[in-house]
Amino acid sequence: MATEVSVPQYRSNIYSRSAILDPYPHYAELRALGPVVWLPRHRAYAVSRYADCKTVLLDDETFISGDGVALNPVANRLGRGTTLNSDGDEHALKRSVLAHRLTPKAVRTMRAAVEEKAEQIVDTALAKGLVDGVDDLATALPTSIVPDLVGWPEEGRENLLRWAGATFDSLGPINRQSIGAAKAAGEMMAFSKRVVRERSVLPGSMGADVLTAADENKIPESQCPALMIDYLAPSLDTTIGAISSALHLFAHNPEQWQILRDDPDRIPNAVNEVVRYESPLRAFSRRAVRDTDIGGAPVPAGARILVIYASANRDPREWHDPDTFDITRDAARQLGFGSGVHGCAGQGLARLETQTLLRLLARRVERIEPAGTPRWAVNNVIHRFDRLPLKLVAAEGTTP
Ligand code: HEM
Numbered sequence: 001m002a003t004e005v006s007v008p009q010y011r012s013n014i015y016s017r018s019a020i021l022d023p024y025p026h027y028a029e030l031r032a033l034g035p036v037v038w039l040p041r042h043r044a045y046a047v048s049r050y051a052d053c054k055t056v057l058l059d060d061e062t063f064i065s066g067d068g069v070a071l072n073p074v075a076n077r078l079g080r081g082t083t084l085n086s087d088g089d090e091h092a093l094k095r096s097v098l099a100h101r102l103t104p105k106a107v108r109t110m111r112a113a114v115e116e117k118a119e120q121i122v123d124t125a126l127a128k129g130l131v132d133g134v135d136d137l138a139t140a141l142p143t144s145i146v147p148d149l150v151g152w153p154e155e156g157r158e159n160l161l162r163w164a165g166a167t168f169d170s171l172g173p174i175n176r177q178s179i180g181a182a183k184a185a186g187e188m189m190a191f192s193k194r195v196v197r198e199r200s201v202l203p204g205s206m207g208a209d210v211l212t213a214a215d216e217n218k219i220p221e222s223q224c225p226a227l228m229i230d231y232l233a234p235s236l237d238t239t240i241g242a243i244s245s246a247l248h249l250f251a252h253n254p255e256q257w258q259i260l261r262d263d264p265d266r267i268p269n270a271v272n273e274v275v276r277y278e279s280p281l282r283a284f285s286r287r288a289v290r291d292t293d294i295g296g297a298p299v300p301a302g303a304r305i306l307v308i309y310a311s312a313n314r315d316p317r318e319w320h321d322p323d324t325f326d327i328t329r330d331a332a333r334q335l336g337f338g339s340g341v342h343g344c345a346g347q348g349l350a351r352l353e354t355q356t357l358l359r360l361l362a363r364r365v366e367r368i369e370p371a372g373t374p375r376w377a378v379n380n381v382i383h384r385f386d387r388l389p390l391k392l393v394a395a396e397g398t399t400p
Helices: 017-021 024-033 050-058 073-078 088-102 104-108 111-128 133-138 140-150 157-169 176-198 206-215 221-235 237-252 254-262 264-277 347-364
Strands: 037-039 044-047 130-132 283-288 292-294 297-299 304-308 365-370 385-387 389-394
Touching: 044 050, 050 292, 050 304, 073 176, 088 104, 088 206, 088 221, 104 347, 111 130, 111 133, 111 140, 111 347, 111 389, 130 133, 133 140, 133 237, 133 385, 140 157, 140 206, 140 221, 140 237, 140 347, 157 176, 157 221, 157 237, 176 206, 176 221, 206 221, 221 237, 237 254, 237 264, 237 347, 237 365, 237 385, 254 264, 254 347, 254 365, 264 347, 347 365
Parallel strands: 044 304
Antiparallel strands: 037 044, 130 389, 283 304, 292 297, 365 389
């Protein structure tokens, strides 16, 4: 790892508990310091401006993922074999094994099932009136859709959310969070190995595709457990983050909820604006394979580069009034789903889930009101609520 530093430094810990809970002041300082800022505590170069984050994400030959996207070497070693942590042809092959399951066409076939689940969830929530936006609305949908899609056996599902959250947490720098999460992340991998060994995936699922690809020698069998986790781990907390942030933002910006109710065609863009405003995934890293520069600032070969999606999405160089939540702005170019070859493979599904819930709520809920103090989850990578008390006020003529 290169240690020569000729760019500004930022000595604060951007992964302290307080920074995890409120990262935006840190991101503003990083953006003001320059296109590339050395983080001595994390031995990484932060890239925090929109244009520079995009440049790094699009240049996957210079900034590789194959040495891991985490901020610590242990997680980077354990993550070998995943789609997320691979480059070039190997990445294309891995992505092709499963990504066809999540193309726009494939996602369209899931619409009816997602709508049916979402109706049940909204019915139950409206009957309660007072809800926890995380447990009662945001978590219910992804956890009822994705495990079946991936083909994860019924047994072990009760651990999925804990395991998936820990898998993300373990990708931060070496700190109390990532060390504490390592055990649960390891349990998820051990369970996945057993699922592959016993071939206990649901028939017709993504997991079954992975086993078939190994049977046909397209991928080594040893990589099957990582590939199964590849799609399960990133699909839960991220979507829970998007849905819960949407509920929170609309509860605090009732005029925006009214705009959405008056014109439901705005829902797809509203989801972009939610993901821009409260990016569910803060940042991932890359490794530079040669001496290069980013935004005119030098970066040595071997450097670890932290691409902060959540900062790019609040960069005033790119966005007018970035700290205002406004569903009428065009937010389609937000970087919350990444960009380039590693751009989120599951964003079609995440969008479908979030849009469907918002559509049903917009139809039946006149106001979403805050009903207590929300609590953010403390996680190195995921930015989401873990408690969100809300009151749903039913629209006139709607049976709760
Ligand atoms: C709002 C929800 C979501 C957000 C914000 C999100 C965010 C992201 C981001 C930022 C990346 C880029 C990683 C990188 O640059 O290295 C990514 C990749 C990925 N996401 Fe998502 N994600 C979401 C939902 C999902 C869902 C529902 C699935 C699966 C069903 C999924 C599966 C994946 C996979 C497999 C990759 C790796 C792609 C690759 O390396 O080629 N994600 N996601």
